[in-house]
Amino acid sequence: MDTPLIVVNFKAYEESDGERGISLARACEQVSEETGVAIIACPTPAMLGRIAHEIASPVWSQHVDAVAPGGQTGHVTAQSVRDAGALGTIINHSERRMRLADIGFVVDACKALELVTCVCTNTVDVSRAAAAFSPDYIAIEPPELIGGDISVTTADPGIVSKTVELVEAVDPSVDVLCGAGVKNANDVSKAIELGARGVLLASGVVKSPDPKRTLTDLASAI
Amino acid sequence: MDTPLIVVNFKAYEESDGERGISLARACEQVSEETGVAIIACPTPAMLGRIAHEIASPVWSQHVDAVAPGGQTGHVTAQSVRDAGALGTIINHSERRMRLADIGFVVDACKALELVTCVCTNTVDVSRAAAAFSPDYIAIEPPELIGGDISVTTADPGIVSKTVELVEAVDPSVDVLCGAGVKNANDVSKAIELGARGVLLASGVVKSPDPKRTLTDLASAI
Amino acid sequence: MDTPLIVVNFKAYEESDGERGISLARACEQVSEETGVAIIACPTPAMLGRIAHEIASPVWSQHVDAVAPGGQTGHVTAQSVRDAGALGTIINHSERRMRLADIGFVVDACKALELVTCVCTNTVDVSRAAAAFSPDYIAIEPPELIGGDISVTTADPGIVSKTVELVEAVDPSVDVLCGAGVKNANDVSKAIELGARGVLLASGVVKSPDPKRTLTDLASAI
């Protein structure tokens, strides 16, 4: 987990559905190969298995439910995600918040299957709390930066450096990602400068008129 | 939608994960081709797109969330399921109950995309309620029959015929499936005799030592 | 259930908390006594028992959970509400949506305890669905009228009359309340003219500078 990474959350945008999702994942794969930067594609739930099967670069799930395999219609188990070819998962995204005990359950279930875990958080205290489960990554998403046009570089940069500091105090093996307010190479540089190990972004890539070009630009900062 | 159908819910069983899910779906496809009976595969969320891409017989989603496309990380939209290749979806399964208004939202969203809808219910009153949304199918799952060894043929057969009668009174275009207590060809015959248009089953096929043989037996009753 | 009624939902407004909730309930009680119109107070959960104990006019709960008495910390059972002195309950309010099967469970639990049931709905189809459970009342809240300044008298009045017609077709014993867009006596008259048996309102009374006067005005239309 030592090289910086760019995590692309496909969310449930129309641009991520079906064959468009394949193209998007293909862009992640190509830029990753061309630049050597780890670019992770997080497809829609329905396309996870097919994209993980068709592209060579790493794929993560957007979510895992806190359930064991069994009679769990419509739920996503850690094992189903792993067996579908994913290498990791986002957990507790701001659009898919989970119960405290369930986050612990899912992080443990993923570790047992060697899936990479990335827990999303919204405040410094919530980040400290999440660090208690020792996930691989914590992605801090300050609510005021989500989905907006404000860059983390111009808004409150202290929340990233403070999160890095306090998460490290709980468990130094946990890396921090900057999960909102990243639009361009400058934001990526700034995030890494503040102590983040990488970035988690969505619409900036998914809704770009040229995702490959956008990703190439972002990767140039690493 | 005039011929009887067999809907196979893969749930979140380990037997449905990854390549095992492909094999299971392949068994549905083959028996469907050999017998001419409509056999619907409902893969795990993670395998939906890949299975829909690889097999020729119809595939349904296990669930759709009541959200429009957009910033909905970890949620399943009707459109994502349609674009991934599914032809329909289970809604409100007993293991994934939905809010009343959300069922209305999802049935409407699916109709707009020409996805087949199958709403699961647990009582005669809930079935009447669900019929108000005019889904294609209502699958009645009497709680006492779910996951057990009791056949609908030996337990209370009245719940199926009563559901058929009352659903028809609300909307005659809605067909009823028998959603629990179906283990063998005799149960399928009995369900159809009671007025059901088909059956929805899970472990009986998914956990069978020979799913193809089990499906062939079930299909023989139609 | 033959006389029209005015249901006042205290919601979680600060104006409804603690002693202010007592004053508000007292206003309901007084106007009810003075005008002879049934005015129902629906206090905050925390004040339900005390208000039901202290005022003579009918009190309803804002919500009941779909659980039986037992180890259900932080949940509201039908029996706890009845034993605290409530005579009825709102179910499935737009701010507290419930699962389809749970609505059936709660309506049945309330009937067994002789609690009056009022299920909130947002569309004509959802109203028809709710009617299958035969609650005492269905309160239709068209989403475009909730919390706004638009009166049901000036907006789409068809939704009320259409709901009355279709609910009657499912179960003629179910009465319809107009659950949004009621601001003044004119709206109450109009709602009753459209076939509603009464109205459900909140901020118009709770946030009124003079709730007693507002209630007296509303009651004058009945």
Added chain:
Amino acid sequence: MDTPLIVVNFKAYEESDGERGISLARACEQVSEETGVAIIACPTPAMLGRIAHEIASPVWSQHVDAVAPGGQTGHVTAQSVRDAGALGTIINHSERRMRLADIGFVVDACKALELVTCVCTNTVDVSRAAAAFSPDYIAIEPPELIGGDISVTTADPGIVSKTVELVEAVDPSVDVLCGAGVKNANDVSKAIELGARGVLLASGVVKSPDPKRTLTDLASAI
């Protein structure tokens, strides 16, 4: 917060409903007065305001929702609980689990209103996570001890002492309560010996044939 305390969770037991809830709270009040031990009553939601109004000893809510005052029908705000007379609240009980970020929201909302906060947890890691929010208390409820007949004295006592140690490492101002497996005075002594500041219990008192006597026995250990 330096003296040990006994927190009695009334849950949603029939024995806690209506007037029986008043009697139960009265028993807490009397034993508290007679023994000088802090005994906290946590009534059903419906009886919270009335019991807080009628008894002199401290009353806590069983739950607070992560919402601000406003249009939140059927939800429990921190302010509604405070204004109803409660002095504190249980948060994230095993029967009412909350989302991680919501726990942070509720603890902060309660602190702003000077309500005592007690967050329930199920594992050592979840306890460490909860400590990041600096609640007044963390009540550890090992799942294997909840509602059973096993005493924490005979089962795994290490979970209490380990929790005390790790919570202290995160924030020494947070006290730990033993939240399961407490049946008698011996269990209370043992819990305090292991570093707990008190106990949280339910059925042992609520379902006792003589709650006052049971409480007197428990208090004798402090």
